[in-house]
Amino acid sequence: MKFKLDRSQFQAYNYAESKKHSVYYKYLPWQERLRIAFYLNSIAYNYPLNNPPQMDKSAFTIKKR
Secondary structure (H helix, E strand, O other): OOOOOOHHHOOOOOHHHHHHHHHHHHOOOHHHHHHHHHHHHHHHOOOOOOOOOOOOHHHOOOOOO
16 A cells, blocks of 8 residues: 655644544554554655665674673
């Protein structure tokens, strides 16, 4: 599924309006909510949706006691 972010449709909500808006996402299947979250992360961090960056595992070490 291809999503498109329409940046001209931003609207500031107050608490009551945002609660109504969030009900839509509450009843989506968890897979669809996860797909939307992946898409929004790709937009926020500027990486291709089908090619997310890999975690740098060299920053972590395991030490035995």
